[in-house]
Amino acid sequence: MRVFVTGASGHIASAVIPELISAGHCVTGLARSDTAAATIQGLGADVWRGDLADTDGLSAAAREADGVIHLAFDHAAQGAGDLAGAVTADLAAVQAIGVGLAGSGKPFVGTNATGGIALAGFSGVLTEDVVLSGGPRIDTENAVIALAQQDVRAAVVRLPPAVHSNGRYGFVSGLIGIARVSGTAGYLGDGANRWGSTDTCDVARLYRLALESAPAGARLHAVAEEGIRMREIAEAIGRRLGVPAAPVAAEEATQQFGFLTPFVSMDNPVSSQTTRDALQWIPSGPGLIEALERDPALAPIAG
Ligand SMILES: NC(=O)c1ccc[n+]([C@@H]2O[C@H](COP(=O)([O-])OP(=O)(O)OC[C@H]3O[C@@H](n4cnc5c(N)ncnc54)[C@H](OP(=O)(O)O)[C@@H]3O)[C@@H](O)[C@H]2O)c1
Structure with a gap:
């Protein structure tokens, strides 16, 4: 499969890209800078130049691919106190990828954080069947899953804080x-x-498995501990x-x-x-x- 990966220069992609390539897939990674492009090429992937804000570019990249893994998130904005800005950009990016994939039957693996679900009010042991109606990043998770209604094999991986x-x-x-x-x-x-918590290589394996075979609409927990x-x-x-x-x-x-x-x-x-x-x-x-x-x-x- 030719897989388009956003966040391809980040920590989790540093394991996801090698995992995909070792399983025989080809990867094109989103890069918004020369530094990110060099990192992605160093992992053996091709580069798609663009930013999360370039929604037309994201749609085009998704259309050209056989599947998409979305890992990008603007943590710098979150750390600077603009969680709302990061969340809005994340939702817009997912919607743009959805435009490129709608009607294709191709896989799309999105990302959410388990912590956001706890902060949105869920208490107890979080299981995959827990679905909240809205909240920061939860709206994005729900937007990914909703693409299953448009013939996208959409799934979301929820990640622990560590x-x-x-x-x-x-x-x-x-x-x-x-x-x-x-x-x-x-x-x-x-x-x-x-x-x-989970080791990054275990997380990477789950993203690959989700890409290859998760049923449409699956919410998955990449949580080892x-x-x-x-x-x-x-x-x-x-x-x-x-x-x-x-x-x-x-x-x-x-x-x-x-x-x-x-x-x-x-x-x-x-x-x-x-x-x-x-x-x-x-x-x-x-x-x-x-x-x-x-x-x-x-x-x-x-x-
Ligand atoms: N690591 C964890 O423990 C953890 C826990 C829970 C959830 N998550 C989630 O897992 C996903 C991946 O996390 P990570 O740890 O790999 O993050 P990371 O190391 O901070 O990498 C973030 C990636 O997003 C890219 N990015 C940020 N803003 C962008 C923009 N405006 N346009 C294009 N690319 C942009 C970055 O590109 P640059 O290289 O150009 O900055 C980088 O490739 C995120 O959704 C994150 O919130 C991670």
Whole structure:
């Protein structure tokens, strides 16, 4: 299959593209800069120059492909406080890809974050059958799934907050950076709230399986570890950086964690049993704590 991948210069695509190529697919990756183009070419993929805002270009790229995996998301805007802008661009991009794929029967694998579903009010263990009517990124998930009504084999992969490999840990990287600067590996309350986690290679395998064979309308959970307590994550960071792990007072949470504050306080356990059964997906990579313990780049901070 010729697969068009957005976010092709990002962390998760760095495993998805090799996974696709090793399975015999060809990849064209979206690049908005020369740097991104070089990264994509370095992974053995071809380049489609454009930005998420270039919706005509996205439709054309999708039309030319045999399938699409959408991974791009403007995390810089999110980190700068413009989550709404990033979410709006994401929805517009998905709609544009849908224009290119409608009526084709081709596969389209979109992306959502399990954390957004918890922040939108869902509590308990998140399962694949949980569908919310709307919210940031949930609207995008629902827009992807709705394309199944237009003869697109549309599916969404929901990702936990900590997709990790090669020294990159999703939102846990943010917590490591904060611990380095503040000298404390913090958590909120008793730190009993949980985040899921998965090794990036396991995530990549699920994207490939979804592309190849997920039924139209499937919501899939790329979650290997159902929920690791935030206190345990903070203690692992603290051990590696040589700083104390400690609770952060609620009134100091925003100052400590910035835009991550709602995520640090959420409880987001996730089951992936339905996904494992449907696609015979068996995650086998290291767990988050093991990855943190083994990372040679994590060393005690000076002082
Ligand atoms: N990593 C995790 O733990 C995690 C957890 C939950 C959900 N997710 C979701 O998984 C997806 C992939 O995440 P990731 O970790 O691979 O992200 P990442 O490393 O931050 O990469 C983001 C990608 O999106 C591209 N991008 C951003 N804004 C763009 C724009 N305006 N036009 C074109 N491309 C643009 C970036 O291109 P440049 O290289 O040009 O910046 C990059 O290729 C995202 O939807 C993310 O929210 C990730």
